[in-house]
Amino acid sequence: MKIKALLLSLLTISPFTSACAKIMAHDVYARATPxxxxxxxLFGHFMNHSDKDRYIVSAETKAAGKxxxxxxxxxxxxxxxxxxxxIKIPANGSVTLKPGSLHIMLFNLEKPLAEGNTIPVKITFANGETQELEAPIKKVMSGMKHEHHH
Ligand SMILES: [Cu+2]
Structure with a gap:
């Protein structure tokens, strides 16, 4: 019982618990290539759960030279x-990176991006915070279409 109580108190005083969840990245993926x-x-949805505008200022991945x-x-x-x-993520709002709109461009690919694999991505925000994630590689039918066909 004592150990459990100690762990709980450690969790509550951790400085990361509140700061971490302010920007949430959802469904970040990379376009599969021939x-x-x-x-x-790279595309995806970024939510800002703070009352300050936030900005993505750079991104990097070892899968691309630039x-x-x-x-x-x-x-x-x-x-x-x-x-x-x-790229602005408005306060208490979100931004969507999608084909035909905002995106994170990858140049000088180390090798083609094969559907089903993932690439590691590090995103840097204007305040110096960084977020690391694994982006799955998905097929994107067209760069300019917004409709969904079933
Ligand atoms: Cu581009």
Whole structure:
């Protein structure tokens, strides 16, 4: 009984219990690539459970030589990717990185991304916090479509 009580008190005073859950990453995944591709992208949903705006400022993975934060803009009728400095996760809100929109771009892939595998990803926020996660590799049908077909 005494040990249990001690453990419980350790848990409650841990400084990590509250700070950790402020940004929650959901369904982060990487786009599967054909064998010759050298680029891919990471998508996912980030929730901000704090009352301050938060920003993703960089990401890294050993699966890619270079990683950039990207947005997609309309240039006339052409969709173009452009690099952005940061991705905002609004206070008490969320941001979705998805095909045809914000994404984390992967360049110089070490090897093609095969569906079913995972890659380790480290995301850095503007306040210096980092979050590490394993992103599963999934097939993405098209970069520009938003509808779901069944
Ligand atoms: Cu891109």
């Amino acid at each position: 064998p010759s591709a050298e680029t891919s992208a 990683v950039e934060l990207h947005d997609v803009i309309m240039d006339g009728e052409v969709m173009k990717m452009r690099q952005v400095e940061k």
